[in-house]
Amino acid sequence: MSRRTATELALHVDLSLGRRAGVEAALRDAIRDGRLRVGDPLPSTRSLAADLGVSRATVVAAYEQLAAEGYATGEVGSATRVAEVGAVAHSDDDPNPLAPELTHDFHPGRPDVSAFPRRDWQRAVRRIMNEAPDDVFGYPHPRGRPELRRALAGYLSRARSVVTDPSAISIVGGFVAALSFVGEHLARCGRRRIAVEDPMLFFHRDVLRQAGVECVPVPVDGDGLRVDLLDRLADSVDAVLVCPAHQYPIGATLPAERRTALVDWARRHDAWVVEDDYDGEFRYDRRPVGALQGLAPDRVIHVGTASKTLAPGLRLAWITAPASLRRGLIATINVRAGVSALEQLAFADLIEHGVLDRQVRILRPRYRERRDRLRARLDELGWIDTPDGAAGLNLCARFVGEAAAWSDRTIVAECAERSVSVIELSRHYAVPDGAPNGLVLGFGAPPEHAFDASLDTLIVTLEAVAARRRP
């Protein structure tokens, strides 16, 4: 093919890039979208310079650059030709699968982010930018910034009765990252079988499997994990993942006898207990029950997060590990934790200034009221049973009577059609077929002003769902 001119090639030079870069970008575009094909000669430098109104030196430099990058081949001066290059990447739709797409968001596990302390965060960042030494911009300690580990050690001891110290804590990027790192480390130590609660958050099973451990479901009753069954498993397990503060999704608080029995079991079997303390701060009928970890700091790996008390968008979680696991866990995490040092300092500042405690104090009565109202309205329906555990951000609602046979999966789909977001209970069981039908409802997500309207819509929707199923 003969040489074409800049006009024939429809070259558009964006001068805001600078002349040389503009010429390069125009030619790269022409190559990528096929106006110039493999083997085609580029215009002569003289004619292109004249056509584009730039110096010949600029065009020569642009051709050299394109040659250095592999877009063009051949000596400058002789015919420079297009080298073999790739096609344009396509663009596609890209909605956030984790964002509330539905208007009435009763998806479990989401706090009311409209309560985020924006002013306090801004003040914390201002303090850091004014005062922090340069080293905060360098590589953070693999465990996380010492300032945050100190602040967290105090908070966890005070608020959750966790026995910890700054060197016991590792900061990671969210609860799922923590669970993944812990699972990966257990697998690396050859501890590949982990007992999990049945039902549990289905998503966490996937995370553990991906990390290389096998999940062995152990039933949950109204008091949480059936600890007594751990000894009766056909094959022994190396660890157990448990939610003692309030089991998800059932909502039970693990009672004292089961706590000591669990620690006792772990000691006898040289096994680890992984404590999922994702929203232990929220209890409405009494003070929160302290973490299991305080009973056996040498046996329990405690995992907490800022996702429920502050915001999931922070992607902040922390692991307190027994002394014997710490070095290995850090080697597994390596420098993959991914949590910004600046964010760690800002969060530490919020803890030190009492903002985290204040948020929990403000939100606790708000969530309690929401929970009570949600529960009362669900109870009025007559076909839904809710437990009386008064904790957390979620409510487990079981279908009872004739409704026990209604497919919760279908009902969730019908709710979604009416822009109501809930999750089915059966999906949380290791074997969803034949599992109890019901709904898991989060009451944290709607902003305060919208909660009433969303609650009304939820109830009207459930009434319609039921009416459709009754003769």
Add this chain to the structure above:
Amino acid sequence: MSRRTATELALHVDLSLGRRAGVEAALRDAIRDGRLRVGDPLPSTRSLAADLGVSRATVVAAYEQLAAEGYATGEVGSATRVAEVGAVAHSDDDPNPLAPELTHDFHPGRPDVSAFPRRDWQRAVRRIMNEAPDDVFGYPHPRGRPELRRALAGYLSRARSVVTDPSAISIVGGFVAALSFVGEHLARCGRRRIAVEDPMLFFHRDVLRQAGVECVPVPVDGDGLRVDLLDRLADSVDAVLVCPAHQYPIGATLPAERRTALVDWARRHDAWVVEDDYDGEFRYDRRPVGALQGLAPDRVIHVGTASKTLAPGLRLAWITAPASLRRGLIATINVRAGVSALEQLAFADLIEHGVLDRQVRILRPRYRERRDRLRARLDELGWIDTPDGAAGLNLCARFVGEAAAWSDRTIVAECAERSVSVIELSRHYAVPDGAPNGLVLGFGAPPEHAFDASLDTLIVTLEAVAARRRP
């Protein structure tokens, strides 16, 4: 053992916690440090209330709490006794292994963080806190915030000639996290053999191995990866990790012929190219050579980071993946990326406001000057050879002449004794025994005002090191 009083137990009630919580904390402490042992009765509620000057109801409530948490057993009223609990976690020293411990920091890969644009960051956070919708505090998209992916797509196209769009980009917590996720995903797809440059950053080999892929070293010469050897490997590989902009640690820029040959090889073998573009922004003799990815967006996984242009403390990196890999890569990353949504927005704000470009403009001549001075001083020594590739934040210094036989490992240790931090070259080779001796020196880390003094110390130290070895 009989009941002891509060005084005998040396209970200290911290009233700042509140009365009930103070009593609980005092008892928990006594249990943990052994003043109260397993089976010991707690003081009677009546006597403890009197001793501590609190109401009996407060003590009863505290005992109930301790019982609920598993610290104590027995019915309230009868003798409440201490249950089996764990020992106190120990505290240990905890220095940051990644922080510059040595005064004169020529550790490679570290930028001058004293140049971090603190004011701009603070302004960005202020804008976000004033203007961002509440959804920024919710779970971010698994790929990252769309605002940042849009800003990065523009920046990468402009600054690195990467062909990308917002839906092609995934934001992760630092380069090592990116490499780990990519490696893990390749392994999940059954692509377990990856060719790597020899020498390379030793640490990255460990990361890939941990992710489940096997590293196959391929030699590097003065022009970077010996692409021609890929076809001659005994067993085929599924991917190749390469630094085209400037190979670490050698510093070579992959020339055009090797770029097209590499893409050609990847097409013929249905293999992936992972492009490590960690500091592609810094080139001193000419404009930066565009990324390899632009040549073959369908074959190249491009990875970049803010660690060199802004700060490692941000823990920010990005992956542009070919369309066919995107869905699977996101499933592998899951929600483990761990990057704060707030930080993503602040970084996007910096890009949109031209701060990132400005930082590169400011730092490029600064780093060039440092590099030139470092190189000139090393050349004067007479036993060190430095290449003339003018790019990046590191310099590869090979020992020549009689010095070629000097153990670089020993010399690094001798430098450390004099508070000079450098890394030995031989360690970067797959087989360090018999590999070339030399040093890899970073010239980014010292703050501007301290560079001269550090450089003097480095040279004096190296002179002393050499004098010790000469007759």
